[in-house]
Amino acid sequence: MKAKKLFPILVLSLVLVVSGYVLFSHALVNNTFAQGDSGVDSTIPDTNELRGDVAMYSALSGNPYVIADIAESTSPAIVYISAQWPKQTSRPPSDPFQDLFDSWFFSPFPTPRAPQTPPMSQGTGFIIDPSGVVLTNQHVVGNIGDNQEITVTINAPGISGDYEAKILGSDSKLDLAVLQIVSEKQFPSVTLGDSDLSRPGEWVIAIGNPYGKQFEHTVTVGVLSAKGREITIRTDSGAAQVYSNLMQTDAAINRGNSGGPLLNIQGEVIGINTAVHAQAQGIGFAIPINVAKDVLEELIETGGVEHKLPPRAWLGILYGPVSEDAMTHFELPDTKGIMIGDVIEGSPAYESGLQPFDIIRRVDDTAIIEYQDFANVILNQEPGDDLLLTVVRQGKTMFIRVTLGDVPVDFR
Secondary structure (H helix, E strand, C coil), rough: HHHHHHHHHHHHHHHHHHHHHHHHHHHHHHHHHHHHCCCCCCCCCHHHHHCCCHHHHHHCCCCCHHHHHHHHHHHHHHHEEECCCCCCCCCCCCCCCCCCCCCCCCCCCCCCCCCCCCEEEEEEEEEEECEEEEECCCHHHCCCCCCEEEEEECCCCCCCEEEEEEEEECCCCCCEEEEEEECCCCCCEEEECCHHHHHCCCEEEECCCCCCCHCEEEEEEEEEEEEEEEEEEEECCCEEEEEEEEEEEEECCCCCCCCCCCEEEECCCEEEEEEEEECCCCEEEEEEEEHHHHHHHHHHHCCCCCCCCCCCCEECCEEEEHHHHHHHHHHCCCCCCCCEECCCCHHHHHHCCCCCCCEEEECCCEECCCHHHHEEEECCCCCCCEEEEEEEECCCCEEEEECCCCCCCCHH
């Protein structure tokens, strides 16, 4: 009898304990939001006031719409951009990212199947000032003076529609461009964050126009996978262009997102979506927003960015080691020296008369034994230095004097 009476008492006690724990936990969560911010609703914070850990607490406490709120508040400032070049006069520069990974966000040129279509590019941008200043990628819109017509499409209450835009400044090395919408209206704008404070693993949001207007304002979510990434592409001139310090994300980015914003959980722009690996899953790249902020004023005031680089000696050749086959073919006593593979037109080497297949055996009094010897000799020179090269050409030894130049920006 005693056991039967004791069982209901134990059950009732357990229910009371569980109920008390639930009530205590609910009060604790609400109190977390109430502390130090009495002007904000403790259960559903205002999206515009979300900052730092508050956004995370909001999501964990029953607000599943944090991402949706950020997308809704920033989307009016995110625009679709199209640039069209006259059919018979000029065409846009090639997409610098197209060759590296087979296909980047989009091909800015018409396919061979539609030659009658004027050259056109398309992408995304975002308004950074209510006066209509737009930030995007240079490879989306080209440069000042390219005779292109740029149209910015806005989807925001009261100002939706197509607007003409002009390029204020652009820079291909940074792949940045600043546009001005031709209008007296006031436009919604985004807030620029601090990309230096971003951390791998934090949530990020990408908004853009994959495949043009058909899927405009597409929202994808992921994490910041890594920082400080570097990719190398080949420019129209054949030079290698290095894009460094890029942000890597696994947020789904597709063709047409180029120039769109990468947002943090606070709704601030921390990057500009630029490239995506076509053969991988979840490998996209963005330009840190601090890079753009550092040159924004210069782009607007001067139309470009002056890349101040230290002087560096330049001969202007592509070269490699002397192979056993080359030694036999040119009847050389050994494989010492370097063989010129190509001479860059207009370079000091070109002006001095150096030719492909010339073999450089000595620079002044320094014998060139290995491939690295020649690189070290040039590295220790200054632009303007005169060198006397001992060259073997078609079995004959000759002396060629050359004055070194400064490495052009396109070859840095």
